[in-house]
Amino acid sequence: MKILRPWYWIAFATLFAVLDQASKAVIEIWLPLHNSMPVAENFNLVHVLNPGAAFSFLADQAGWQRLFLAGIAAFASVFLVVLIVRKPRPIEATAYSLILGGAVGNLVDRIVRGAVVDWLDFYVNHWHWPAFNLADVWIVIGAGLLILSGFKQRAITTAQ
Structure with a gap:
């Protein structure tokens, strides 16, 4: 099995x-802030800003969470680059690249906008999953x- 060089995986993360x-x-240009557009029976495009973490955790804080969450994302990004440089197996390198790309995407939002832009809104009846974005999708797929x-x-270890 050929292991790709680390810069390939960094390029994928980028x-x-x-x-x-x-x-x-595109969402910022196309859909005004705090607006929603129905797309399918259980899916809307929305334009919201989340100053907190996943599920709006810490969103109601006074603003200290911006630097705190940006710091966590920056630390995680450096850690993921280190893991990629160690030349992991392709499935792990793919996962690290996805998580790194998502972390950097949300980190840029925190630095530039002070909050993360979320725009995917799935729901069943009146129950809405918290809005999220592609960076969140990359992170979840990478973790999976x-x-x-x-x-x-x-x-494999058990079989041996």
């Missing part, structure tokens, strides 16, 4: 961050790949 930022730019990789490694 692509993921750019796609996230581009999607947010890491979990699958862990199960795969455990299965």
Whole structure:
């Protein structure tokens, strides 16, 4: 199995961050802040700003969370680059790249806007999942790949 050089994975992470930022730019241009546009039966495009973390955790704080959450994202990004440089297996490198791209995408929002732009709104009846963005999608997919990789490694180790 050929292991790609670290800069390939950093380039993928950069692509993921750019796609996230581009999607947010389109939403900012196309949909005024705090507006919603129905797309499908259980899906809206929205334009909201989240000054907090996942599920708007810490969003109601006085503003200290901006620097705190940006610091966590910056630390996590550096840590992920270190993991990528160690030349992990492709599934792990893909996961790290996705998580890194998502972390950088949301970090840029915190630095530039002071809050993260969320625009995907899924719901069932009147129950809405908290709005999210592509960076969040990348992070969740990356985390899922890491979990699958862990199960795969455990299965291989157990089989030996």
